[in-house]
Amino acid sequence: MKISLNQKILSRNEECAKKNRAFFKENSVLCLNVISSPGSGKTTTISRMIKDVGDKIRMGVVEGDIKTDTDAQKIRDAGGQAVQIETHGACHLSAEQVYNAIKVLDAEKMDMVIIENVGNLVCPSAFDLGEGARVILLSVPEGDDKPIKYPGTFAEADVVLINKIDLMDYIDFNLERVLADIRVVNPDVEIFQVSATTGEGMEQWYEWLMNKSGAAQAAR
Amino acid sequence: MHETAVAESILHTIIAQADKANAKPVSAIISCGQFNTLNDECMQFAFEAAAAGTVCEKTKLVIKHIPLRAKCEQCQTVFEFDVYKPACGQCESKEFDFEPDAPLLLETIEFEG
Numbered sequence: 001m002k003i004s005l006n007q008k009i010l011s012r013n014e015e016c017a018k019k020n021r022a023f024f025k026e027n028s029v030l031c032l033n034v035i036s037s038p039g040s041g042k043t044t045t046i047s048r049m050i051k052d053v054g055d056k057i058r059m060g061v062v063e064g065d066i067k068t069d070t071d072a073q074k075i076r077d078a079g080g081q082a083v084q085i086e087t088h089g090a091c092h093l094s095a096e097q098v099y100n101a102i103k104v105l106d107a108e109k110m111d112m113v114i115i116e117n118v119g120n121l122v123c124p125s126a127f128d129l130g131e132g133a134r135v136i137l138l139s140v141p142e143g144d145d146k147p148i149k150y151p152g153t154f155a156e157a158d159v160v161l162i163n164k165i166d167l168m169d170y171i172d173f174n175l176e177r178v179l180a181d182i183r184v185v186n187p188d189v190e191i192f193q194v195s196a197t198t199g200e201g202m203e204q205w206y207e208w209l210m211n212k213s214g215a216a217q218a219a220r
Numbered sequence: 221m222h223e224t225a226v227a228e229s230i231l232h233t234i235i236a237q238a239d240k241a242n243a244k245p246v247s248a249i250i251s252c253g254q255f256n257t258l259n260d261e262c263m264q265f266a267f268e269a270a271a272a273g274t275v276c277e278k279t280k281l282v283i284k285h286i287p288l289r290a291k292c293e294q295c296q297t298v299f300e301f302d303v304y305k306p307a308c309g310q311c312e313s314k315e316f317d318f319e320p321d322a323p324l325l326l327e328t329i330e331f332e333g
Contacts (some may be wrong), residue, residue: 002330003237009324011230092222123222126256151303152255184306
């Protein structure tokens with residue numbers, strides 16, 4: 001006996017992502033799902049955002065890591081509000097974990113919720129968290145071959161931040177190749193070249209955020 | 221990619237369906253796209269590990285990979301996208317639009333008898 005289901009395998013996650021998305025929409029909160037390899041500068045970038053524009057955009061941060069609350073602590077040190085999710089081995093965050101975290105964060109009072117996903121350029125991209133924009137970070141020292149090696153991750157992005165551009169002179173990194181490879185799988189994606197350490201290029205990224213979060217608030 | 225989570229999710233569904241049908245599941249077919257893809261070896265391993273000691277212990281898992289199609293903006297040809305040669309197969313234009321990538325699906329389950 002054969003039964004035909006044609007059921008989405010991650011449907012439970014998708015149902016919960018829908019709930020999150022409805023919550024963010026209802027409360028005019030812009031939610032970013034930040035995905036990258038470990039060490040590409042997610043926490044440093046978010047800390048810098050809090051310091052630079054935290055007075056204009058009220059931000060809350062959901063930190064995902066396999067172990068420890070090191071990153072949540074760093075965000076608090078930068079003056080931000082953070083909730084840490086420890087996944088205890090899981091390589092990605094799920095929509096349900098985010099659902100529980102945003103309740104703790106009082107996210108309805110925020111303009112923006114930033115989810116820092118578990119450092120991993122592969123698995124997190126399969127899990128919709130209900131975000132308004134998916135942000136992929138690619139840092140210069142990781143190498144210029146990443147977009148073509150991880151096409152699925154870059155195909156689903158709304159924004160790509162090329163981070164650590166201050167190291168471009170020291171590393172064999174072909175920027176043109178990176179831009180071209182990203183455009184192959186995602187022609188309309190927004191790309192910003194930044195350094196979260198020196199602050200270079202961050203202004204344009206903030207401008208995009210202001211517009212996007214302003215749009216979320218205008219709907220309030 | 222996220223094979224363990226996929227394995228647990230399909231196992232959950234197959235066991236529920238097996239309970240309902242009161243029959244042993246012999247095989248299950250799942251499918252995935254190209255961006256949202258699965259590694260066959262990892263998937264088989266994860267499913268085997270998750271299924272150990274359950275009614276699915278001997279269930280055969282079949283994984284189908286659905287090609288990603290794109291439509292050429294120049295000559296309108298619909299072609300299968302190849303990351304090694306990202307261009308229209310007909311006119312070699314690099315201007316094209318992707319069709320939606322296939323989702324992760326549990327397509328069918330076959331039971332004994």
